[in-house]
Amino acid sequence: MQTILSIENLSKVYASGLRALTNINLDIARGEIFALLGPNGAGKTTLISIVCGIVNASEGSVRVAGHDIVADYRAARSLIGLVPQELTTDAFETVWATVSFSRGLFGKAPNPAYVERVLRDLSLWEKRNNKIMTLSGGMKRRVLIAKALAHEPQVLFLDEPTAGVDVELRRDMWELVRGLKANGVTIILTTHYIDEAEEMADRIGVINAGKIMLVEHKDVLMRKLGRKQLTLQLDAPLGAIPDGLAAWGLELADGGAELTYTYDSESERNDIIALLKNLNEAGIGFTDLKTSQSSLEDIFVSLVHQDPAAPSRPAPASVAEDGKRQVTSR
Template sequence: MQTILSIENLSKVYASGFRALSNVSLDIRRGEIFALLGPNGAGKTTLISIICGIVNASEGRVRVAGHDIVADYRSARSLIGLVPQELTTDAFETVWATVSFSRGLFGKPANPAYVERVLRDLSLWEKRNNKIITLSGGMKRRVLIAKALAHEPQVLFLDEPTAGVDVELRRDMWELVRGLKANGVTIILTTHYIDEAEEMADRIGVINAGEIMLVEHKDVLMRKLGRKQLTLQLEAQLSAIPAALASWNLELAESGTELTYTYDSENERNDIIALLKNLSEAGIGFTDLQTKQSSLEEIFVSLVRKDPMATATGKGEVSAR
């Protein structure tokens, strides 16, 4: 897929000496939903702020559809929409006026039909003549999204867009995001709701302490780093795992009636067949079995904590390109 956002060796060091970003390189593909995950202070908002021209980088280069964000700022910025974390709007303007004004800021001609469509998509049409100060927090969040979409951007940043909002807005937003993607808009999402990333994103990036730890397609990431467990309910109680099964990664429950096998999914079928054969040869039968795969949240937590297994399995095998 064609790259629309290219980030090369980007670093940010503040006057205090704090290094917020360190040699970040990343390519975002046109028309994808990219989820950037990381703990508080990892550098997510700093990275977005640099791309959007709010913060100056110390080193590195960023291009949006070939336009350098420094040398060709106006062209680059006109392609970007940003929904920030903070509710920053003119409290005494109407919804219609503030969204229309945002469109004009980017030199777009007036298009009432387009603005109306955006407001309707965000359930704001009935509030179009209301002043922002009169709106609820959820409605103000919708206005921020409408403002970001007003100039028809090709790249949309959603920085914690559903933090503290109601279930209805979350649902409406993801319907809107799917529609934007269908129309070729690239979405970069930061979120603390990892279930959202798991459901919505095409690719996942993990950033920690200002460095990109990995970037990978969601399904590939789950397959590479997602540990699986096979749990067997045994026919008879075991006092210990037989020596013949010592080479397998097995764990016996305290009750002695449940045996758990932890494995990756690379050779899943062959491994399980071999295990069951070994169990049969050892005279161990079972009455039931079930499997469980680790969630994206568990993978994320293990990476951020620098879990040796996750780091060894993942960081060295995936790239940010």
């Protein structure tokens, strides 16, 4: 797929000495939904602000559809829409006026039919003549989205777009996002609702302490870093794991009545067959079994809270190393 956003060796150090970003390298393909996950203070908003021209980078470069955001800032900026975290709106303007004005800021000719369609998609049409100061917080959030879409951007940034909003708005927003993706718009979102990323995103990026830790296709990520557990309800409690089964890393629970095996998603079939064969040979029977799998949230938490000094299992091929480029084929 064609790359629409290319970030190379991007770093940001504020005047206070705070290093917000370190050597970020990332390519995002046209028409994908990319979820950027990270804890508070990880650098998500700083990265978005640099791409959108709000904050200046200390080092590195950013190109949007081939346009450098510094040397060719007008062309680059006209391709980007941003829905910020903060509810910053023109309180005394009407919904129609502020959305139409946002379109004009980018030199777009008036298009009442397009503005109407955006407002209807966001359930704002009945509020089009209302002053923004009279709207609820959820409606103001909808207005921000409409303003970001007013100039028909090719890349849309959603920075914590559903934080503190009602269920209806979340549902409407994701329907809108799916429609934009179908029309070739690239969506880059940050969210604390990891279930949204798990449902919506094509690829997942994890950022922590200003560094990209991992970029991977969602399904591949779940396969590579996901963990599964097989729990067996034993027909007779065990006092200890037999020596012949020690290599399997089994764990006893519920007073020895449950036996748990944790394994990688990629090796489940052969491993489970071999384990059950070994249990049978050891004379250990079971009455029931169940399996469970780690979620994207489990993977995210384990990555972010990983002890840097502790040994870790080999990382996926797309995990970042300083100075190397993040590219995942689509």
